[in-house]
Amino acid sequence: MKPTRITPARITFAADGPPSAPDFGDVYHPAAGALAQARHVFLAGNGLPGRWAARPRFVVLETGFGLGNNFLATWDAWRSDAQRCERLVFVSIEAHPPRREDLVRAHAGSPLPALAAELIAAWPPPAPGLHLRDFDDGRVRLLLALGDVERLLPALRLHADAVFLDGFAPARNPAMWSPRVLKAVGRRAAPGASAATWSVAVALRQGLATAGFEVQRAAGIGGKREITVARFAPRWRCEPPPTPPRDAIVVGAGLAGAAVARALARAGIEVTVVDRQPVPAAEASGNPAGLFHGTLHPDDGPHARLFRAAALHAAQVYRAAVAAGVPGAVSGLLRLDQRAGGADAMRALLASSGLPGAYVDVLDAAEASRRAGVALPAPAWWYPDGGWLSPADWVHHALAAPGVRLLAGRAVVSLQRAGARWRVADADGAVIADADAVVLANAGGAQALLATAGAAGSAWPLRHTRGQVTWWPCSTPLRLPVAGDGYALPLPGALLCGATREPQEPGESANDEPARDADHRHNLQRLQRLTGLAPPDVSTPLGGRVAWRCHSDDRLPIAGALPAFTLPAGQRLEQARRVPREPGLYALTALGARGLTLAPLLGELVAAMATGAPWPLEQDLADAVDPARWLVRAARAGAAATAG
Numbered sequence: 001m002k003p004t005r006i007t008p009a010r011i012t013f014a015a016d017g018p019p020s021a022p023d024f025g026d027v028y029h030p031a032a033g034a035l036a037q038a039r040h041v042f043l044a045g046n047g048l049p050g051r052w053a054a055r056p057r058f059v060v061l062e063t064g065f066g067l068g069n070n071f072l073a074t075w076d077a078w079r080s081d082a083q084r085c086e087r088l089v090f091v092s093i094e095a096h097p098p099r100r101e102d103l104v105r106a107h108a109g110s111p112l113p114a115l116a117a118e119l120i121a122a123w124p125p126p127a128p129g130l131h132l133r134d135f136d137d138g139r140v141r142l143l144l145a146l147g148d149v150e151r152l153l154p155a156l157r158l159h160a161d162a163v164f165l166d167g168f169a170p171a172r173n174p175a176m177w178s179p180r181v182l183k184a185v186g187r188r189a190a191p192g193a194s195a196a197t198w199s200v201a202v203a204l205r206q207g208l209a210t211a212g213f214e215v216q217r218a219a220g221i222g223g224k225r226e227i228t229v230a231r232f233a234p235r236w237r238c239e240p241p242p243t244p245p246r247d248a249i250v251v252g253a254g255l256a257g258a259a260v261a262r263a264l265a266r267a268g269i270e271v272t273v274v275d276r277q278p279v280p281a282a283e284a285s286g287n288p289a290g291l292f293h294g295t296l297h298p299d300d301g302p303h304a305r306l307f308r309a310a311a312l313h314a315a316q317v318y319r320a321a322v323a324a325g326v327p328g329a330v331s332g333l334l335r336l337d338q339r340a341g342g343a344d345a346m347r348a349l350l351a352s353s354g355l356p357g358a359y360v361d362v363l364d365a366a367e368a369s370r371r372a373g374v375a376l377p378a379p380a381w382w383y384p385d386g387g388w389l390s391p392a393d394w395v396h397h398a399l400a401a402p403g404v405r406l407l408a409g410r411a412v413v414s415l416q417r418a419g420a421r422w423r424v425a426d427a428d429g430a431v432i433a434d435a436d437a438v439v440l441a442n443a444g445g446a447q448a449l450l451a452t453a454g455a456a457g458s459a460w461p462l463r464h465t466r467g468q469v470t471w472w473p474c475s476t477p478l479r480l481p482v483a484g485d486g487y488a489l490p491l492p493g494a495l496l497c498g499a500t501r502e503p504q505e506p507g508e509s510a511n512d513e514p515a516r517d518a519d520h521r522h523n524l525q526r527l528q529r530l531t532g533l534a535p536p537d538v539s540t541p542l543g544g545r546v547a548w549r550c551h552s553d554d555r556l557p558i559a560g561a562l563p564a565f566t567l568p569a570g571q572r573l574e575q576a577r578r579v580p581r582e583p584g585l586y587a588l589t590a591l592g593a594r595g596l597t598l599a600p601l602l603g604e605l606v607a608a609m610a611t612g613a614p615w616p617l618e619q620d621l622a623d624a625v626d627p628a629r630w631l632v633r634a635a636r637a638g639a640a641a642t643a644g
């Protein structure tokens with residue numbers, strides 16, 4: 001797949017008029033003012049704020065984020081409204097995001113300076129895909145989708161209650177108003193949705209009507225005599241968003257469980273987290289520290305895009321956690337690269353990827369060494385948003401979120417459906433908890449629980465690898481996490497290196513493995529190769545910890561709704577996304593060696609699926625982690641064998 005390159009907007013600022021885009025020959029808003037237009041056309045035109053009154057969630061879909069004026073006006077209206085919805089989700093698509101300095105300039109005299117400052121502080125790097133930003137404790141969510149509307153809109157999963165159509169003028173920017181785009185808008189409209197735009201172009205009005213909207217004219221503003229308002233009233237049946245669960249059980253209190261519990265609680269769901277260990281994060285997520293960062297691949301396929309989206313989101317979440325006292329640092333990470341051609345070959349790859357330096361850059365060995373504080377043997381990829389974190393502390397922090405209850409020391413041995421609810425029970429058959437939804441976030445144990453619920457035939461090809469980390473107290477010159485063949489993390493007053501990777505041997509159990517001296521030696525040798533740092537004196541006592549990583553056979557995690565236990569006769573299995581689901585049952589597991597990077601975003605994905613909120617990932621990336629993907633692969637293999 002050819003990587004998508006995001007070209008930031010070229011914006012011209014005039015002393016006496018609105019900012020304009022020379023590439024489109026149009027202005028960002030009328031001279032009457034961006035806020036006046038936002039309030040009259042987009043808010044009032046969609047019946048807002050009245051239509052969101054007392055609703056648990058209201059979703060706005062916008063085409064053309066531009067300078068974010070409509071978003072700021074909507075957020076401001078939400079804040080000022082005593083009858084506001086509990087949660088506002090604003091999804092906006094933008095092909096040419098402004099550079100941060102242009103955003104600052106555009107909002108220099110903003111009538112909403114505090115909101116504009118928050119938006120600017122949260123402004124993402126121009127990397128393609130979805131960027132999730134939460135404001136007001138997550139009650140206002142911006143999902144900024146960077147890319148071309150025709151490509152990106154069909155990849156979004158959401159049910160819009162109101163649509164703001166705000167491209168440049170149709171004659172100058174036809175791609176934003178094409179029948180295809182309007183049809184895709186209709187496909188994402190919730191029953192009773194509205195739409196509004198300042199344009200009254202005939203083709204637009206016809207396109208909206210074809211997409212299922214009843215179209216009307218309303219009084220205009222600022223030189224526009226009329227505007228277009230519309231109500232979604234299709235002649236065909238349209239899918240309502242799923243009813244959110246009132247409560248949910250999460251089995252497992254590691255990174256996966258904590259991330260999904262946090263996301264569900266922020267969506268207003270009462271969550272009970274159950275773990276067999278007496279304290280959370282006592283298994284794979286219990287190391288003193290781990291690293292997180294993105295990735296780069298020439299074809300920018302699903303794996304690279306998923307890890308990029310996850311790493312960019314993790315940096316947001318962990319920055320806030322570190323500010324709240326969780327041990328860690330989000331101040332960059334170096335990943336050494338020994339490829340032939342060195343830094344020049346890496347620069348060529350970076351240039352062909354089109355990815356911004358704010359996401360990943362190339363440093364030659366001298367510059368990488370200067371930043372690291374030690375002599376490094378090779379050039380490095382520089383991930384400015386990478387870093388390290390104490391996973392266990394983050395798990396505790398996430399589980400302390402309001403709305404999350406922890407039941408520790410309770411092993412779940414069975415999962416049963418009880419009417420419309422799910423029940424988890426212990427070895428004596430005593431019910432530990434029951435809820436509308438359940439998320440299996442108990443690593444390799446998820447399969448056994450599914451079997452108790454009667455999910456025959458949905459086995460995932462999971463495997464486990466043993467890993468050991470090594471650390472000791474010291475004052476180290478290393479200033480940043482360095483990864484490559486192994487990794488080295490400078491912690492306050494200590495250095496941690498790791499990690500070994502060995503397949504599970506028969507008879508090895510998950511929890512009672514002691515650290516091995518040979519594995520410490522292995523970690524220390526790799527540390528020396530990676531950073532040139534000498535191992536500690538033999539008299540120094542080494543800290544060590546062993547745990548098990550859980551992987552799937554395609555090295556991608558498992559996140560999402562589980563396939564129905566009984567599929568309808570003749571069900572076609574060509575695409576995972578069309579496989580029917582078992583109501584209220586989800587999984588988040590197989591995070592492999594990248595749980596810190598993956599957990600926060602995939603926790604949000606699972607919560608969005610469970611609550612019917614807009615998904616924070618494009619459909620094809622959700623497909624890549626779909627728990628049903630092996631059903632489809634098995635069906636394809638079966639069909640190929642029959643054909644052969």
Ligand SMILES: Cc1cc2nc3c(=O)[nH]c(=O)nc-3n(C[C@H](O)[C@H](O)[C@H](O)COP(=O)(O)OP(=O)(O)OC[C@H]3O[C@@H](n4cnc5c(N)ncnc54)[C@H](O)[C@@H]3O)c2cc1C
Pocket residue numbers: 251252253254255256257274275276277280281282283284285286287289290291292391410411412413441442443445466467468469498499500545546547548549588589590591592593594595596597598
């Ligand atoms: C040595 C080592 C180094 C690593 N380094 C890094 C790193 O630097 N960066 C990184 O991102 N990742 C790293 N990882 C991987 C990372 O630790 C994992 O991806 C992550 O911890 C997995 O989280 P999890 O919540 O899926 O699993 P776990 O943390 O294992 O959580 C599963 C939980 O489920 C509970 N449970 C299981 N069965 C039941 C049941 N029946 N009833 C109730 N509770 C149950 C368990 O008690 C456990 O708490 C490393 C892993 C190892 C082993």
Ligand SMILES: C[S@@+](CC[C@H](N)C(=O)[O-])C[C@H]1O[C@@H](n2cnc3c(N)ncnc32)[C@H](O)[C@@H]1O
Pocket residue numbers: 009027028029063064065066067068069070071093094095096097147148149150166167168173175176
């Ligand atoms: C009028 S401006 C939007 C103003 C914005 N709603 C605001 O409140 O500031 C139109 C926007 O559409 C974007 N755009 C143009 N063509 C696009 C396309 N094909 N896909 C996505 N966005 C596009 C432009 O880059 C521009 O930012």
